[in-house]
Amino acid sequence: MTGARRPHTGRRRNEAAREAILAAAAGLLAHGEVGISVDTIAAAAGVGKQTIYRWWPSKGAVLLEAAVAQAEIQAPVPDTGSLGQDLDVFLVATFRTVAANKSLLRNAMAEALRDDAAAKVLKEFAVSRRAALAEILERAQQRGVAIEDRDLTLDQAFGVLWYRILFEHDELDEQAAERLAAALARSAAG
Amino acid sequence: MTGARRPHTGRRRNEAAREAILAAAAGLLAHGEVGISVDTIAAAAGVGKQTIYRWWPSKGAVLLEAAVAQAEIQAPVPDTGSLGQDLDVFLVATFRTVAANKSLLRNAMAEALRDDAAAKVLKEFAVSRRAALAEILERAQQRGVAIEDRDLTLDQAFGVLWYRILFEHDELDEQAAERLAAALARSAAG
Amino acid sequence: MTGARRPHTGRRRNEAAREAILAAAAGLLAHGEVGISVDTIAAAAGVGKQTIYRWWPSKGAVLLEAAVAQAEIQAPVPDTGSLGQDLDVFLVATFRTVAANKSLLRNAMAEALRDDAAAKVLKEFAVSRRAALAEILERAQQRGVAIEDRDLTLDQAFGVLWYRILFEHDELDEQAAERLAAALARSAAG
């Protein structure tokens, strides 16, 4: 990765360097490494360490930004007209993405637990994901479906997700997503 | 803490030293410290570093064992004859203990994500807590209550718990426990 | 000593740090300490331990370099026209310097016996001192004085010196130097 010679951009920020850093970080995170060091990221990106610290406040912040950028789910919020189906589509897509980025997300959480700047990024990510699911519930309510406890429903969805990411005791496959969707539909619109 | 002179026990393991180490580790964990070092633990316990490494494979393993020992919930599995009530009692007690040990559990997870030995201890802890809740559901089934998906119900309970421990976006109070208990009762015995 | 703030030198080696390390090491050596630790040197020099290990292969190598730099005798090779007088002047000066640095030299030898890198430095020092004395003998030969066995004469001079440094059974004063000079003159130019 070091080989990619980037042209200097004079006194403007070098966007290519920024991308190389995030790419290198994402690569190391996804690879499941545990002790990722700044030197390693810098070397993998072919970048000086200072270039990292010029733009991010700490190692954790870089890793988190890389993780979030990587895990950013393309899954658009579905709108099938049925709460059950919306939940199912959303969760199946979410589980799929998460399963593909599991070690990255575990690493992200590990960083967030030690680094406030990283925690902030992870929380923003979580908030944006919650908003997507909240929209689905919101629409159902507007259609007249009674939702018992919206926040708790969101916690249950993402709680199960993160619990399985972190404890690895059970699968993160399509079937798991569908069962969770069904349970949430029962519980929310009890 | 260093002052506590312990009698040597010759060529048998010194149980007092073991306890001093776990107590020191638990104290530091509970205090919410983030960068707990082995030297700090050793100094606080009045112990040589080697005595820690003689009995635990890594720093994470000590911290986890200390955390688990500390968080080990006394809450006996309730048996009120009603699933809803059992869930309520169990979760209220669990939330209370967890709230009192939140930073300890966050630290524990941080260690577990970096250290396999620590992860093992945390998983054993999780398994034992799941077993307690599983017993409640089991008894309900034996009383004829139809439980839709037992494992998923357990994941929902502990998922919400850990999600709130780690993301700190919402309370871990009695009311939250009761709302979760109600939702689980609806969802499980739909 | 720690207080002496040194300016950073960017990516070039910081010569001031190098000197601070050698000065700190020499200070500890001269003080007659026996168990000099790298941490102690680093602390005394106001330097990180890694800065020592970046430039020296081992503790012994630093200590030896410091010892040699310190003991490097200013005594210029005398040229009085008489072998006996040259020997006398050289040995008196050498004995004086050695006596003033005895514990430093003992420490240096202790390191050299345990550390190959240190041994190398000590040997280079010994070679340079031998060369100085050899020059005196050489000049005497050119003047027509018959030297029986030059290498052995050198060994006798430095042998007596080190023997007294290490075994401390006898003085290293001016009188001793003069008696040795006389004996060597007798023996060499027998």
Add this chain to the structure above:
Amino acid sequence: MTGARRPHTGRRRNEAAREAILAAAAGLLAHGEVGISVDTIAAAAGVGKQTIYRWWPSKGAVLLEAAVAQAEIQAPVPDTGSLGQDLDVFLVATFRTVAANKSLLRNAMAEALRDDAAAKVLKEFAVSRRAALAEILERAQQRGVAIEDRDLTLDQAFGVLWYRILFEHDELDEQAAERLAAALARSAAG
């Protein structure tokens, strides 16, 4: 070496254990090892560490005693009636023994430089060797040979010996011994 089962001797000191310790220490010393630890000696001797510390004040003391016992030269003080011949015989025998135990003696000196108890043993050894050579000179004097400076002559002999042991710049063979003997004869009885 551990295998050699020794019978317990009840409450009397076990002489076999003492010998096993010295033998193990001598073995390690002769082998040229540099970082000889007490555990290593104890294990090689099939002995508990405490058994070593019960009888010797420090690691260095054991090693030195072992070294001295090993190097103890059998060479009886010769009495040929001629100073030159006596010196020759004595030094040739001494050099031979020393050459065979060089790394042992280097190790011994390394210990002595760090351990006072060891230094004491080494000095006693040196004194006894000096006494042997002094006897030769004494007898020559009684025969009417004028000895210029007896102590210095002793220093020259043992100085050259130790200098070559420690700096390893030249041989310790028979020829070296003979040349030294000749030089000393010239120098002493100038």
Add this chain to the structure above:
DNA sequence: TTCTAACCGAGACGGTACGTCCTGTCTTCGT
């Protein structure tokens, strides 16, 4: 056009923690 300020790769630096090794002491259990 020249100057200068911000960027970049590189890597040394002070400092903290790691996990290992060793010393000399202490205690148990067996002879």
Add this chain to the structure above:
DNA sequence: ACGAAGACAGGACGTACCGTCTCGGTTAGAA
């Protein structure tokens, strides 16, 4: 009382990493 075994407190070792700093070089845009 002694011996084998080995845990213990303490402390040094050499390595890894963090975040800061400076160097020497490049380029964009202000003077």
